[in-house]
Amino acid sequence: MSDRRDDEALLGALGRAVSRHDPVPESVVAAARGGFGMVSFEAELATLVYDSYLGDEDTRALVRARGGGRELTFEAPSLTVEVEVLTAERRLLGQLVPPGPGVVEIRSPEGSVTVEADHLGRFSARDVPAGPVSLRCRGQGGPPADTEWVIL
Amino acid sequence: MTDLDVRGAVAGAAAGDADAWNALVDRYAGLVWAVARGEGLSGADAADVSQTTWLRLAEHLGRIRAPERVGSWLATTARHECWRVAKTARLVSSVEPEQLASGEAPAADAQVLEAEELQALWQALGSLPPPCRVLLRVLVADPPPTYAEVSEMLGMPIGSIGPRRARCLDRLRELVALFTSADGQPAPSGSRP
Numbered sequence: 001m002s003d004r005r006d007d008e009a010l011l012g013a014l015g016r017a018v019s020r021h022d023p024v025p026e027s028v029v030a031a032a033r034g035g036f037g038m039v040s041f042e043a044e045l046a047t048l049v050y051d052s053y054l055g056d057e058d059t060r061a062l063v064r065a066r067g068g069g070r071e072l073t074f075e076a077p078s079l080t081v082e083v084e085v086l087t088a089e090r091r092l093l094g095q096l097v098p099p100g101p102g103v104v105e106i107r108s109p110e111g112s113v114t115v116e117a118d119h120l121g122r123f124s125a126r127d128v129p130a131g132p133v134s135l136r137c138r139g140q141g142g143p144p145a146d147t148e149w150v151i152l
Numbered sequence: 153m154t155d156l157d158v159r160g161a162v163a164g165a166a167a168g169d170a171d172a173w174n175a176l177v178d179r180y181a182g183l184v185w186a187v188a189r190g191e192g193l194s195g196a197d198a199a200d201v202s203q204t205t206w207l208r209l210a211e212h213l214g215r216i217r218a219p220e221r222v223g224s225w226l227a228t229t230a231r232h233e234c235w236r237v238a239k240t241a242r243l244v245s246s247v248e249p250e251q252l253a254s255g256e257a258p259a260a261d262a263q264v265l266e267a268e269e270l271q272a273l274w275q276a277l278g279s280l281p282p283p284c285r286v287l288l289r290v291l292v293a294d295p296p297p298t299y300a301e302v303s304e305m306l307g308m309p310i311g312s313i314g315p316r317r318a319r320c321l322d323r324l325r326e327l328v329a330l331f332t333s334a335d336g337q338p339a340p341s342g343s344r345p
Binding site for chain 2: 010013014020021022025028029035045070087131132
C-alpha cells in the first residue's frame with residue numbers, strides 16, 4: 001500500500017503530464033461555446049429512440065450484411081423522422097411520419113443544406129457532413145422538430 | 153463553481169444568456185474532453201464527441217431535471233457518445249483503435265528531468281486498462297469534478313472512489329517502473345522507492 005501523501009503527489013504529477021501532453025484544444029472549447037447559437041428554443045426536440053448501430057452483435061451483423069446502412073429513428077410529439085445513413089457514400093435517405101410534404105434542413109456546425117420531402121414524406125441528401133448533424137424538420141402544420149445531435 | 157452557481161448558470165443559459173453558457177463551458181469543457189480521451193478516442197473523434205455533447209446540452213437546457221448535476225449529465229452523455237463512436241468505427245472498418253497521441257518531444261532545458269517524468273507518466277496512463285484510465289483522467293481534469301460528480305458519472309459509490317483511485321495509482325506506478333526500467337528514464341516523483 002502506498003500512503004496517501006504519495007498518491008496526492010503522483011496525482012499532481014499526472015495532472016501536469018495530461019496538461020502538457022493532451023490539453024483541451026482551443027478549437028474544442030470554441031466549438032463548445034459555439035454550440036449555444038445552434039439551438040432553436042421554438043422547435044420541438046425529436047429524441048433518438050433507435051440506432052441500428054447500437055444493437056447487439058446479431059443486429060449489427062445483419063446491418064453489415066444488408067450493406068451497412070445505419071438506421072436512426074427520432075420522435076417528437078407531433079412528428080417521427082426515420083433516417084437511413086449510407087456512411088461510406090455520405091448519403092442520407094429519410095421519411096417523415098405522418099407522411100406528407102415538408103422541408104428538412106440538414107444542420108452541421110459548418111453550415112446547413114435544405115432539401116424537400118415529397119408528398120409521401122420521403123427525402124434524400126448527398127454529401128452529408130461527417131461529425132455532429134441534426135435535422136430540422138417542418139412537416140404540414142405544427143412546430144418544426146429538431147432531431148437530437150448525432151455523429152454521422 | 154458551487155452547486156448554486158451551476159444551477160444559476162444552467163437557468164441563465166436556458167433563458168438565453170450566452171455568458172452563463174460560457175461559464176458552463178469554462179467549468180466543464182476539460183471534464184468532457186477528459187472523458188472522451190480517457191475512453192480511448194482519437195483527438196478527432198474526441199472533438200466530435202465533445203461538440204455533440206455540448207450541442208446535446210444546448211438542446212436539453214430547458215429540460216434538465218437536476219441542474220446542479222449538469223456536470224455528471226455532460227460526462228455521462230459524453231461517455232455514451234464515445235461508446236457509440238467506438239461501435240460505429242468497428243462497423244465501418246476493422247481498423248484498430250488509434251493509440252493515444254504521445255505528444256511532443258521533451259523540452260531541452262533545465263526542466264528536462266520533469267519533462268521525462270511526465271512523458272513516462274503519460275505513456276503509462278495510455279497503457280492502463282480503460283476503467284482506471286477514465287477514472288484518473290477525470291480526477292485530474294482541469295478544473296476537477298467533485299467526488300459527487302465522479303460518483304454519478306461513473307456509477308460508483310462515493311466511498312469506493314478513494315480505494316479505486318489508490319489501486320489505479322498503484323497500477324500506474326507499476327507501468328511507469330516497467331517503462332523506465334525498459335528505456336532507462338528516471339522514475340517520476342511520487343513513485344515507490
